Amino acid sequence: MEKGKLPSNSSNNIEHLQRRVSRLRRLATKYKRAEIIQNALLEISNIATHAISLDVFYKGVHTHLQSLIHADNFFIASIDNQTGNITLPFFADEKDTHPSELYPDEEISSLLERGITGYVLKTGEPLFCDTKRFEELVALGEIDDLGSPCLQWLGVPIKHNNAVSGVLVVQTYSDDISYGELELELMGFICHHISGVMERLRHNEELEIAIVQRTKELSQAYDKLKLEVAERVKAEELQKSLFQIADLSASDVSEADFYPKIHQVISQLLPAENCFISLVHKASNTLSFPFYVSQMGGERPKPRSMQDGLTEFILKHQQPILLSQQDIQDMVKAGEIYGTNPTLNHTQTMKQWIGIPLFIHGEIAGGLTIYSLTDQNSYEAKDLELLTFVSQHIANAIERKFAVEELRRSHELLEDKVEKRTKAIAEMNDNLQRQIMQRKKMEAQLVYDAKHDNLTGLPNRSFFMERLSQAIKHIRRHPNEQFSLLFIDLDGFKQINDTLGHLEGDRFLIETSTRLKLCIRENDTLARLGGDEFVILLDSIHQHKDAEDVCERILQTISEPYTLAQQQVISGASIGVAFSCANSSDNSESILRNADTAMYQAKSKGKGCYVIFDRQTEYHFNQRIELEQDFLNALELGDIVVELTPVVSFNDTDILAYEPTSYWQHPSQGLIDNEQLTSLAHQTQTMTMLDDYIFKYIDQHYQALANGMGENIQIHIPLSSQHIKHKYGLRSLRNTIKRSKMCASKLWVFFHEKSFVKDSTHHISAFESLSELGINIGINGFGTGYSSLSSLSFLPIKALKLDADVSQHLLNEKQLQLAKAYQLIATTLGFEIYAEGVNTLEQKKTLASLGYYQGQGQAFSLANLVLTQHVEQIDMHELKLTS
Known part of the structure; x- marks a missing residue:
């Protein structure tokens, strides 16, 4: 072995030990960081558990957070997801005062929305921002430069059910202080617990509602036991x-x-x-x-x-x-x-x-x-x-x-x-006699429940019909006396149920029953037949005016505002009145049916009124039923006649397009024009069937019309919004258009503005879907629904049709200015605008002075000349052309 050199095995062991030391250091750092987060978890959990309000919780969070990280500059922003308002429930800063004091002339919500806090609320993502990043966001126009400049800014969104409800923010003005991943995790945990406290406080109310529901279920179970x-x-x-x-x-x-x-x-x-x-x-x-x-x-x-x-x-x-x-x-x-x-x-x-x-x-x-x-x-x-x-x-x-x-x-x-009921049961078990008495009492209660409405406590249909039969027998024994039957149907009850919920609907019915009791005598009988239908038996009245006075009182008291769901609700009633007749063969069912018939007559007159039944009323009711059935048969048999009304230019009366209208020659009632036919279709809920009938009729004869009038012929078809209220109706309309022989670019469909305003969501979605087919979309009846400019600006529509009522009532300066405003709206948004119902030359002249250059109506009689030249070229027997 050479001197100064270690064996290869020793060198490998040293490198292995060095790697282990490095890994142990990383683990120690990780465990220390986990310990800090765990301690924060325990402290914040303790604060969240004992917090009785969000203010107490915010202060506790700030105090604890200062012991973990630099949080002298700390604030919490909260957003109301329903109103979009932003508030600062907690704020602490070394340099700046509260933003409401720093910018006294600006609304705090708008101010925060434009700043970096609003940016986090919109993105819903944590943001670590230093001076460079802040300047980039300002340069990009994402935020405004507000408040004193800081060196580092850390904001973490508060979320509940994946929706952002607020932001937790810390910032520093010193170079000695910096934030990192640990601070981000701590802030994210705190945000989670702020959301938890909000949910806990909200849960209290839900528990109260739950116990009411459970109590109601117990009561229902007890009723079944009886x-x-x-x-x-x-x-x-x-x-x-x-x-x-x-x-x-x-x-x-x-x-x-x-x-x-x-x-x-x-x-x-x-x-x-x-x-x-x-x-x-x-x-x-x-x-x-x-x-x-x-x-x-x-x-x-x-x-x-x-x-x-x-x-x-x-x-x-x-x-x-x-x-x-x-x-x-x-x-x-x-x-x-x-x-x-x-x-x-x-x-x-x-x-x-x-x-x-x-x-x-x-x-x-x-x-x-x-x-x-x-x-x-x-x-x-x-x-x-x-x-x-x-x-x-x-x-x-x-x-x-x-x-x-x-x-x-x-x-x-x-x-x-429970104590009272238990005491009653205990007393009942003292001896056999008291037990028998209690059983009789329970049987009487069962009989009462069987004859009374469980919501209002009023007599039900069964009990009322017994009482009515007794009154009829009494009248037959005493011919000089009479009684009156009032059939009451509440207006707007379904809307209350749909918008405010069934609980508020029940409260509405209970209060209505209380009001009705105040309108009658003690010897009169008030009952609930079901739903929103009430009946009153006015016993022993002297003259018909007595019943009419009661009807007036009822209409007055029902029209007074109701307080439901912390808001005022206006309702009304339609009343049908039937009187007894000593010599009549009428029974309880027929008298009730007569009052019901009169009530429907009151509804047809516009609701909020009463109608007294007579044979003429019954005749009109039966006639209306027969007319509705005849109309349905006419649709099936193809007896509805379709006309084409021209849409012309004011200047040269050139025909720009045709709009189909319809009428029906009834065998006994004579001519039923387009307006009456449309009203009848609305009453019978068959507006979509009538539209389909007209559409298919025009489509069947379109080629003949194009041959006679030219390939550039435009067709304007007004459609009911019932087609687009449901996805199945919209799908059917799309299929009808796809199968049509008409050129899509020459087809215009118009929906009424009032329907659009009432249900803009379905209309916007349907307009987008229909525009994909290449057809043209417009709004008719313009000026009656007052749709907003913002909604019109992004819709895929190309034309507006001024309502005929506007065209025919240009009588003063304000009405002229309003009509001019409608024309300016169409011009500004790049829409075609047509005037409907132009019936006189004076109306045509006035509209032309206001900038209207195209429309339809009886004033354009010269169009007959153009139409007459082409009638012979069209091979049709039933399709008619009118001016």
Whole structure:
């Protein structure tokens, strides 16, 4: 070996040791960093757990954060995702005062949105920014330079359900302080807990709503029990047990006493000497056994991981089950249970075994188990059903016990009610006589429930029809007396349900019933037939005016604002009135039908009014029904006649396009023009069928029209927005256009502005889809819906048609200015604009002075000359051309 040289083995060992030292140093750094994050986790978790408000939490976070990193310059920004407003709930800075003081003339939300904070809110990504990066963002126009310049700026978004709800920011003005990856992780963790605290405070309200719902479910379960007349004594015992369970859930008993008392309640219903309750802990995937009692003795099972025992079997299948010893042995042999954990099998001495899963909020939460060791206690299917029903209430009790502190107030009310009911039941069991009396009382309640509406407490349809029959019999015995029947239908109830929810809809109905009671006498009968339909029997009235006065009072009181969901809602009513007749053969059903017919007549008159039934009313109602049926038949038989109305140039009356209209020559009612036909289609919900009829009609004769008028002929077809309210309707419309013989570039479809304003979302989506077919899209009825310029500017539309009502009411300076504004809007946005309903030369002249150069209407009678020249060239018998 040469002097001064190490052996090759020694050199390799030194390099290996050096690599290990380097790796150990990295691991030490990593573990130290993990320790810092873990400590932060514990401290922040402690702050989040004890925080009673976000302000307290923010201060705690700032105090703790200062002990970990330099956070003298620290603030939190929060954004309301509904309004878009940005606020600063916490702010601390060495140099700058609060932005509201630094920029007193600017709104804080707009100011923050333009700055670097707003940039993080928009991107939703963490941002580490030094001076160079800040200047780049300013130069790119992404942010504005606001506040004192800092050397480093670190902002991390606060997210909840993947939506940004705020930003956590620290910054430094000193070269001695810098931020890195550790600070970024700490800030990200803090952001997570800020979101958690927001969710916890919001969860309080959800729990309150949940208990109200659970209480309602208990009440419904109790109502069902009352119907079990055949097993009333057993039902009373069950009811008592349910009250005891509810009492336990609302009481202050400890967990050590809670489950034994649950066991006592179960033992009142069926033998339960061997019983245990298991609870699932999803986070750790373990089972715990808060209660256990067995004739075999032994200690309560300790918590264990989920395995393959009988308890896990019912939790997995989520179904109640009754097993015999043979069933259990067969399942063991089949490997369904105790296959991997045979030491859990202690079922050898069991005769029968019942397992019931416990559900909380629709998810499996645990199980209730009873079993027998002797043949003396045998269980049947009805015991399984009974225990399954009771288990629902036990699960509710366990859930409420978990939340007893937060729901104490609600439980106190429930406890008071349970105490009163329990006392009543106890008194009922004192002696046989009192028991009989109580049963009679319950039977009377059942009869009452069967005849009254469970929401409003008013008589229901069955009870009201009995009362109406009695009134008819009375009138026949006393011909000089009379009564009146009012059929009331509320206007706008469906919209209240759809927009505010069914809970507010129920409150609306309850308040309406209260208002209606104030409008009638004590001897009158108010009932709810269902939905938003109410009826009133005005007994023993002197004259028809008495009923009319009641109708006026009802319309007045219903029109007054309702307060629902912290906002005012306006409603109304349509009322049909029918009077009794001593010599009439009418019965209760026919009088009710007469009032219903009059109510529909009131609705057809525009709602918010009443109509008194007479034979003329019935005749018009039946006539309208027949007309609607005749219209449907006319569509099927092709009896609807289509006309083409020209769209012309004001200057030279050249025909620019044709718009199809339709009419119907009814066999008995005569001519039904285009406006009446459209109204009829709306009433019968067949507007799309009429549009399809017209479209296919024009398409069938398009080639003949093109041969006579030239290939450049343009067709303007107005369409109902019902085509695009649903994806199936839009798909059908696209298919119709695709199959059409008409040139797509020569086809124009127009949708009404009012419909667009009411449902702009579906219209915008449909316009994009239809424009892909190469057709032209426009809006007619312009000037009636007041659509915004911003919505018009990005729509793929090419033309606007001024509503005929605007064209025909240019009577003063303001109306002229408004019409001029519409023309300027179209010109500015590059749209074609047409005037509809130009019926006089004076209107044509006025519109021309306002910049309108094309339109349609009766004023363009010269167009007849052009049309006449081409009629002979078109081989059509039914398609008509009019001016």
